[in-house]
Amino acid sequence: MVEQVKKLLEKRLESAEGLESLRQSILAKRDPQRICISVCGGTACRAAGAEGVVDAFLDEIERRELQVQVSLKETGCPGFCERGPLVVIEPKKILYQQVKPEDVEEIIDETIVAGRVVERLLYTDPATKQKITYESDVPFYKKQTQNILGTNRQIEPTNIEDYIAVGGYSALTKALDMTPQKIVEEVKKSGLRGRGGGGFPTGRKWQSCLDAKGDVKYVICNADEGDPGAFQDRAILEGNPHSVLEGMIIGAHAIGSHQGFIYVRNEYPLAVRHARIAIEQAMDYGLLGKNILGSGFDFSVTIIRGGGAFVCGESSALMASLEGKVGEPKAKYVHMAEKGLWERPSLLNNVKTWANVPLIINKGADWYAKIGTAGSKGTMIFSLVGNIVNTGLVEVPMGITLRQMIFDIGGGIPDGKKFKAVQTGGPSGGCIPEQLLDTPVDFDELTKLGSMMGSGGMIVMDEDTCMVDVARYFIEFLKGESCGKCTPCREGINRMSQILSNITQGKGKPEDLDTLQDLAEVLSAGALCALGQTAANPVLSTIRYFKDEYLAHINDKKCPAGVCRELVRFSIDPEKCEGCLRCIKECPTGAITGEKKQPHTINQDMCIRCGACYDVCKFKAVIKR
Amino acid sequence: MAKVWIDGETSIEVEHAEGIDIVHLTVDDKEIAVSAGKTILEAVERAPGIGNIPALCHHPAVKPYGACRICTVEVSEDGGNRFKFVAACLYPVKEGLIVKTQTEKIKKLRKGIIELLLARCPNVKRIQELAEEYGVEKPRFVLGDQDCILCGLCVRACQEIIGKSAISLVNRGIYKEVAAPFYAYELSGDCIGCGDCAFVCPTGAIKMGDDGHPILPKVKIPYAEIEAMMKKETVSS
Numbered sequence: 001m002v003e004q005v006k007k008l009l010e011k012r013l014e015s016a017e018g019l020e021s022l023r024q025s026i027l028a029k030r031d032p033q034r035i036c037i038s039v040c041g042g043t044a045c046r047a048a049g050a051e052g053v054v055d056a057f058l059d060e061i062e063r064r065e066l067q068v069q070v071s072l073k074e075t076g077c078p079g080f081c082e083r084g085p086l087v088v089i090e091p092k093k094i095l096y097q098q099v100k101p102e103d104v105e106e107i108i109d110e111t112i113v114a115g116r117v118v119e120r121l122l123y124t125d126p127a128t129k130q131k132i133t134y135e136s137d138v139p140f141y142k143k144q145t146q147n148i149l150g151t152n153r154q155i156e157p158t159n160i161e162d163y164i165a166v167g168g169y170s171a172l173t174k175a176l177d178m179t180p181q182k183i184v185e186e187v188k189k190s191g192l193r194g195r196g197g198g199g200f201p202t203g204r205k206w207q208s209c210l211d212a213k214g215d216v217k218y219v220i221c222n223a224d225e226g227d228p229g230a231f232q233d234r235a236i237l238e239g240n241p242h243s244v245l246e247g248m249i250i251g252a253h254a255i256g257s258h259q260g261f262i263y264v265r266n267e268y269p270l271a272v273r274h275a276r277i278a279i280e281q282a283m284d285y286g287l288l289g290k291n292i293l294g295s296g297f298d299f300s301v302t303i304i305r306g307g308g309a310f311v312c313g314e315s316s317a318l319m320a321s322l323e324g325k326v327g328e329p330k331a332k333y334v335h336m337a338e339k340g341l342w343e344r345p346s347l348l349n350n351v352k353t354w355a356n357v358p359l360i361i362n363k364g365a366d367w368y369a370k371i372g373t374a375g376s377k378g379t380m381i382f383s384l385v386g387n388i389v390n391t392g393l394v395e396v397p398m399g400i401t402l403r404q405m406i407f408d409i410g411g412g413i414p415d416g417k418k419f420k421a422v423q424t425g426g427p428s429g430g431c432i433p434e435q436l437l438d439t440p441v442d443f444d445e446l447t448k449l450g451s452m453m454g455s456g457g458m459i460v461m462d463e464d465t466c467m468v469d470v471a472r473y474f475i476e477f478l479k480g481e482s483c484g485k486c487t488p489c490r491e492g493i494n495r496m497s498q499i500l501s502n503i504t505q506g507k508g509k510p511e512d513l514d515t516l517q518d519l520a521e522v523l524s525a526g527a528l529c530a531l532g533q534t535a536a537n538p539v540l541s542t543i544r545y546f547k548d549e550y551l552a553h554i555n556d557k558k559c560p561a562g563v564c565r566e567l568v569r570f571s572i573d574p575e576k577c578e579g580c581l582r583c584i585k586e587c588p589t590g591a592i593t594g595e596k597k598q599p600h601t602i603n604q605d606m607c608i609r610c611g612a613c614y615d616v617c618k619f620k621a622v623i624k625r
Numbered sequence: 626m627a628k629v630w631i632d633g634e635t636s637i638e639v640e641h642a643e644g645i646d647i648v649h650l651t652v653d654d655k656e657i658a659v660s661a662g663k664t665i666l667e668a669v670e671r672a673p674g675i676g677n678i679p680a681l682c683h684h685p686a687v688k689p690y691g692a693c694r695i696c697t698v699e700v701s702e703d704g705g706n707r708f709k710f711v712a713a714c715l716y717p718v719k720e721g722l723i724v725k726t727q728t729e730k731i732k733k734l735r736k737g738i739i740e741l742l743l744a745r746c747p748n749v750k751r752i753q754e755l756a757e758e759y760g761v762e763k764p765r766f767v768l769g770d771q772d773c774i775l776c777g778l779c780v781r782a783c784q785e786i787i788g789k790s791a792i793s794l795v796n797r798g799i800y801k802e803v804a805a806p807f808y809a810y811e812l813s814g815d816c817i818g819c820g821d822c823a824f825v826c827p828t829g830a831i832k833m834g835d836d837g838h839p840i841l842p843k844v845k846i847p848y849a850e851i852e853a854m855m856k857k858e859t860v861s862s
Contacts, residue, residue, distance in 0.1 A: 309797070326794075331691050331715040484775065484794075484801030485692050491741035494799045495766050515765050522737035525710045525730070526694045 042077025045084035076152030076239020079393035171358035189365035191377030196350030212345035227426030230457035241278035247354030310481035329529035372398035376442035425454025428534035430541025466563035489532030574599035576621035583613035633674020682776030779822035
C-alpha cells in the first residue's frame with residue numbers, strides 16, 4: 001500500500017518545470033529512428049479487423065524476438081476509414097492499407113527485416129493508378145490540414161506519455177500563467193466558433209460565463225454526437241482524449257470552474273474507455289485534481305454516459321439529463337453560460353471546440369485566425385460518407401469548396417455514377433445540389449444555402465438517390481427523436497412525415513408543397529429548441545433545389561431515381577432478354593414467367609418491386625421506371 | 626415623468642420610484658410597467674385590454690413550461706430594429722423591450738399551431754374556440770381522436786403543488802402521453818384523489834371518476850402490450 005502511494009506520488013508533477021523535464025526524459029528514452037509499427041485503433045479500423053492485426057503483430061514480434069528493435073502502437077484514427085485497417089511503418093511512414101492478420105508475416109519479413117516495401121498492400125491512387133508508398137503522399141491526406149487529427153496518428157490514446165511527448169499539456173502550463181481574462185481574450189481573438197452545430201463565437205460564451213456571478217461553475221464537454229453519418233467527435237475522444245481534457249482544464253481555469261463533465265453517448269464504448277483512462281492518468285500525473293501542476297488550481301472531470309436520445313446533444317436537454325432528469329430542452333432566454341446545470345453558470349462546448357483550445361493557446365490566436373475565412377476560423381473536421389470513394393474523416397481549413405472536398409479529397413463518386421447532392425449538417429441540415437458545389441464551406445455560406453455546418457456531417461448522394469425519399473428519411477429520423485414537449489415539433493414533424501410518405505407512395509396532392517412550407521414556418525418560428533427549429537431544413541432545401549422531383553412524384557406519380565417502391569415499375573425488354581431464367585430464380589414472389597431462351601415477362605400484380613431481377617440481370621434487360 | 630398604461634383605456638403619469646425594481650416595456654405600442662423578474666405573459670396578464678396572448682400550457686400556480694407555443698410573440702431588444710419569436714410564458718421582461726402580440730406573422734404562426742392541435746384533438750372545446758378565433762376551419766391533416774394536448778399541467782400540478790408525482794409524461798415524440806409511472810395499469814397509492822390534475826386540465830382530458838380518482842386519457846401503448854412486445858423480442862433474439 002505504502003509502496004503504491006509512493007509510486008503514485010513519484011508520477012505526480014508539481015510544477016510546469018516538472019512537466020517539461022518529464023517531456024525531455026520521455027523524448028530522451030525514445031529513438032526516433034527505431035522501427036515502430038502503428039496500427040490505427042479507431043472504431044472503424046477495429047470493425048474492419050484491426051485488433052486481429054495487432055494481435056498478429058504482437059505474436060510475430062514475440063516469435064522472432066524483435067521486441068528490442070521494433071515497437072508497436074495502436075493509435076487514434078487519422079481519418080482514412082475507407083482503407084482500414086491502416087498500418088504505418090515508422091520512421092519511414094510507409095502506409096499499408098486493408099491489412100489482414102495473414103499479411104502480418106509478410107510485412108515483418110519484407111519491410112521490418114529486409115527493408116523492402118510490400119507492393120500489394122500499398123494504396124493505389126485511382127486517378128493515376130500509381131502505387132503510393134508513403135502516407136503523406138496519399139492524395140486523401142495531402143490536401144488536408146490535419147491540425148487536430150494529425151496528432152491522433154502520433155499517439156497511443158491510452159498512454160499519456162505519448163501525448164506529453166508531442167507537446168501535450170504545454171498549453172495548460174501556459175494558460176495557468178495567464179489571467180482568466182487573458183485566456184478568454186485569446187479565444188475571442190482566435191475567432192473560434194462552436195463546432196457542435198450552432199457556430200456561436202466560443203470566446204463570447206466564455207466571457208459571459210466568466211462574468212456570470214456564482215462561486216460554483218461547471219465545464220461540460222458535449223460528446224453526444226448523434227447525427228447520422230457523423231463520427232468526428234468519436235475519433236477525437238477515442239483517438240486523443242487528452243487534447244479534450246487539456247482544453248477543458250484551460251476553459252475551467254478561465255472561468256473559475258472546479259468541476260467538469262464529459263457527456264458522451266453510451267454507444268461509443270471505446271471513447272468512454274479512453275476518456276476514462278485519460279482522466280485517471282491525468283489525475284496520477286497531477287494534471288487534474290487538486291493543485292494542478294502546483295498552481296493551486298483544482299479541477300476534476302466526471303464522465304456521464306448518455307442514454308441514447310438524440311435531443312440530449314442540445315445543450316439544455318443535455319444538462320437536464322446530467323441532472324438526472326428527462327432529457328428535454330428548456331428555453332434558453334437566459335444563456336446556459338449564466339444559468340445552466342443546476343442553475344449555475346455552465347460552459348458547454350463540443351469535443352472539437354475543446355480540442356481546438358490547446359492549439360490556440362499554444363500557437364497563439366493570431367496563428368489560428370490566419371486559417372479559414374473572414375467569419376469562420378480554423379480547420380473543421382468533416383465526416384465524408386455516403387456515395388463517396390474515400391469514406392472517412394477530413395480536416396480542412398474553413399473556406400475550402402464542397403467540390404474540392406468531395407472530388408479532390410473524397411475521390412468523387414464510386415462506380416462512375418454522377419453526383420447529385422450533398423447533405424451537410426446532419427438531420428437539421430440541407431441538401432446542396434451540383435451547381436452550388438463551388439461554394440466555400442463555412443458557417444455563414446452553408447446557412448445562406450439553406451443548410452448548415454452542424455457538427456460536420458457530410459453525406460454525399462449519387463444520381464440513384466431520390467431526394468423526396470431523402471427528405472422523408474431525415475424527417476422520419478427527427479420524428480423518432482423529437483422529445484415531444486412542444487407542439488410544433490411533436491405534431492408538425494409527424495404531419496410532415498405523413499405528407500412525405502404519401503408523396504413517396506404516389507398519394508401526394510399538388511397542395512402538399514404549400515402545406516409543407518407552412519409547417520416549416522411553424523417549426524422554425526414556434527419550436528422550443530434547435531431540433532424543431534431546424535427540422536424542416538431537409539424538406540425546404542430539397543424543395544428548393546429539387547422541386548422537379550417532388551412534382552414528378554405528385555403529378556406524374558413517378559420517382560425519377562427509381563427509389564420509391566410504389567412508383568417504380570419493373571418490366572423486361574424483350575429485345576435484350578436472352579431468356580436465361582436467372583431473374584425467374586431470383587424473384588421471391590414468382591411474378592416472372594417465361595421459357596428458356598424466350599423473353600420473360602413480369603406479372604405486375606404479383607411484383608413487389610424488390611428490384612432483385614434488376615440487380616441480377618446480366619443483359620440489362622430489366623427496365624426500371 | 627412617463628406615461629404608463631395600466632389597462633387598455635387608462636394611463637397614468639409615473640415617476641421612477643426609487644428602490645423598486647420596475648421594468649418598462651412596450652406591448653402593442655403601449656408602454657406598461659411591471660416589477661422585474663416577471664415574464665411577458667405575466668406582465669400582459671396584469672394589464673387587461675393590452676395585448677392578446679393565448680396560452681394553453683400556462684397556469685399561474687405552476688412554473689412556466691413553454692410546451693404549447695401558442696403564446697409566441699415577437700420581441701425586439703434593440704428598440705425595434707430586429708424582432709424575434711419568443712414564448713411569452715418564459716421570456717423575462719427587460720427594460721425597453723418591445724413586444725408585439727398581434728402581428729400577421731404571429732397570427733399565422735398561432736393559426737398553424739392551432740391547426741396542428743385541432744387535427745390532434747378535433748373534439749376539444751377549448752381548441753375549437755381558438756380555431757374559430759384564429760380562423761382555422763378544417764385541418765389539412767388526417768384527424769386524430771385525442772383529448773390530451775400534452776401541456777403537462779396535470780403532471781406539473783401533481784408534482785409542484787401536491788408534491789406527489791403520481792402521474793408523469795412518459796415516452797417521447799408522438800408517443801408521449803400522460804400515464805401512471807412505468808405504464809402501470811392503475812394509478813398507484815401515491816394518488817390522493819385531490820382532483821388537481823382534472824382541475825388544471827385545459828381540455829378536459831382528465832376527469833374525476835366515481836371512485837374519487839382521476840381517469841387519465843387512454844394510453845396508446847398499455848403496459849400489457851409492451852410486456853408482450855418485450856417477450857416477443859426475447860424469444861426471437
